[in-house]
Amino acid sequence: MLLFCFVIGALMAATCGFVYSIFVSSARAELDRDLVEAARPLIARLGGESRVSDLGLREQMLLVFDEDGQLLNRSENADSAVSTRIWPLPGKRVEEFRTLNAPGGRARAALIPFESDHRPLWLVVVQPTTDIEYSEWQFRDTLFGIWVLSLLLTAAIAAWYVGSALRPITDLTRRVAGISETISQSGQGDALEPLPIVNPNDEVGQLAATFNLLFRQVNAVVRQLRQFVSDASHELRTPLSVLRGETHYLIEQERTPQEYRATLRIIDGELAALTRIIEGLFTLSMADAGQLRLNLEPVYLDEVLEEACGVATPIARRKSISIERSVWNEVPFAGDQALLRQLFLILLENAIKYSLPGTIISVTMVVERGRPYVSVRDQGMGIAREHLPHIFERFYRAGPDPNEESRSGGLGLAIAQAIINAHGGTINCKSKVGEGSEFFLAFPAAAASVVQEPVQKLV
Numbered sequence: 001m002l003l004f005c006f007v008i009g010a011l012m013a014a015t016c017g018f019v020y021s022i023f024v025s026s027a028r029a030e031l032d033r034d035l036v037e038a039a040r041p042l043i044a045r046l047g048g049e050s051r052v053s054d055l056g057l058r059e060q061m062l063l064v065f066d067e068d069g070q071l072l073n074r075s076e077n078a079d080s081a082v083s084t085r086i087w088p089l090p091g092k093r094v095e096e097f098r099t100l101n102a103p104g105g106r107a108r109a110a111l112i113p114f115e116s117d118h119r120p121l122w123l124v125v126v127q128p129t130t131d132i133e134y135s136e137w138q139f140r141d142t143l144f145g146i147w148v149l150s151l152l153l154t155a156a157i158a159a160w161y162v163g164s165a166l167r168p169i170t171d172l173t174r175r176v177a178g179i180s181e182t183i184s185q186s187g188q189g190d191a192l193e194p195l196p197i198v199n200p201n202d203e204v205g206q207l208a209a210t211f212n213l214l215f216r217q218v219n220a221v222v223r224q225l226r227q228f229v230s231d232a233s234h235e236l237r238t239p240l241s242v243l244r245g246e247t248h249y250l251i252e253q254e255r256t257p258q259e260y261r262a263t264l265r266i267i268d269g270e271l272a273a274l275t276r277i278i279e280g281l282f283t284l285s286m287a288d289a290g291q292l293r294l295n296l297e298p299v300y301l302d303e304v305l306e307e308a309c310g311v312a313t314p315i316a317r318r319k320s321i322s323i324e325r326s327v328w329n330e331v332p333f334a335g336d337q338a339l340l341r342q343l344f345l346i347l348l349e350n351a352i353k354y355s356l357p358g359t360i361i362s363v364t365m366v367v368e369r370g371r372p373y374v375s376v377r378d379q380g381m382g383i384a385r386e387h388l389p390h391i392f393e394r395f396y397r398a399g400p401d402p403n404e405e406s407r408s409g410g411l412g413l414a415i416a417q418a419i420i421n422a423h424g425g426t427i428n429c430k431s432k433v434g435e436g437s438e439f440f441l442a443f444p445a446a447a448a449s450v451v452q453e454p455v456q457k458l459v
């Protein structure tokens with residue numbers, strides 16, 4: 001604001017200075033013209049030998065010099081002090097104008113060459129500049145007054161305009177500062193109340209709308225984080241409290257070897273569950289940070305799937321569940337073998353876990369337009385429609401876990417999704433309660449640069 005006033009003031013001062021200099025130079029030019037106009041009839045009359053003292057001019061002083069600077073003649077109002085200030089005469093015989101510092105004040109002199117009886121002479125017409133200086137002084141004062149007034153007016157208008165234009169932003173800043181203070185005092189993310197929007201179409205309204213969008217997203221993330229922390233602590237608390245209970249049971253008194261063995265088996269199971277949850281959390285946090293490092297190598301996807309089925313078969317057999325495969329041979333892919341195996345195992349273990357004995361799990365792999373597709377279908381309990389959109393969320397459970405031993409703490413499908421996404425693929429689920437579920441994996445086409453040469457198929 002100060003800078004703005006300073007710049008405007010300087011610009012106006014420059015403009016006033018320019019106008020003043022034009023005024024002064026045109027007044028001087030006008031005076032010079034007047035002097036020449038006044039001299040012309042005088043020169044005509046001087047030709048007839050009349051003395052300048054006889055010419056009777058009141059305003060101007062007249063002096064006549066010869067070529068050598070000798071004063072020949074002067075009017076009565078011209079004193080000798082003026083005549084000495086005229087000297088020296090111009091070298092060339094052309095009109096010249098001079099400003100003199102005469103004793104009575106400053107004066108303007110026009111030196112005009114003329115001839116009288118073929119004798120070269122100079123007529124000097126001198127006029128005091130008091131009147132002109134007075135007008136110039138008045139004009140300067142008026143300009144200065146106009147400059148001060150305009151500057152004050154500009155400053156007042158600018159202050160009013162800037163104040164009213166910035167008021168909504170100031171209000172917005174105050175509100176956002178208030179919100180941030182509330183958060184720092186209460187530590188609650190939900191304190192991000194939306195900002196009021198006066199006019200959604202102007203810039204400030206759009207800024208407030210952008211803030212509100214940001215607030216909504218931050219609120220959602222904070223809610224998610226809280227949910228995550230609460231779910232994670234709940235999941236970790238369960239095996240930990242079992243572990244504490246079992247160790248207390250052993251510490252309390254001497255137990256029989258059978259009791260020791262049984263309790264240690266429980267402890268081992270709980271430790272395995274804990275490890276699975278912590279490893280799952282680690283994998284997911286790496287995926288969130290975009291740091292799920294894939295050890296990409298040329299693999300045959302059908303072999304990795306076969307391997308996972310091999311691991312799952314004994315578990316399935318224990319429940320009298322059979323795994324049927326319909327898998328394309330030699331499906332090359334560039335991927336992380338260990339993670340891909342984990343991905344298939346998650347789907348297979350879930351299919352076993354949520355199916356009744358005597359059912360069949362069908363595993364299919366096809367390749368269409370270079371893209372491998374895998375489907376794992378079971379004849380299990382199925383997933384209710386309202387749960388389907390959430391099953392890939394962390395710690396989400398559509399129902400109670402029927403198999404305590406293999407529980408992943410509700411992280412299995414979230415990890416599966418992170419793995420397939422990291423490979424550039426997608427996962428989907430189709431399910432019907434009482435009929436079973438089918439999980440689809442769609443892989444991208446294998447990158448030719450990674451799958452360099454065919455890998456020997458294992459038998």
Ligand code: ADP
Pocket residue numbers: 350351352354378380381382383391392396397398399401407408409410411412413414437
């Ligand atoms: P977890 O199996 O450890 O509970 P997941 O993330 O693997 O966690 O699965 C999330 C939820 O999805 C499970 O709790 C279960 O309700 C449901 N679900 C997953 N796979 C199946 C399946 N094959 N059949 C029925 N429900 C399933």
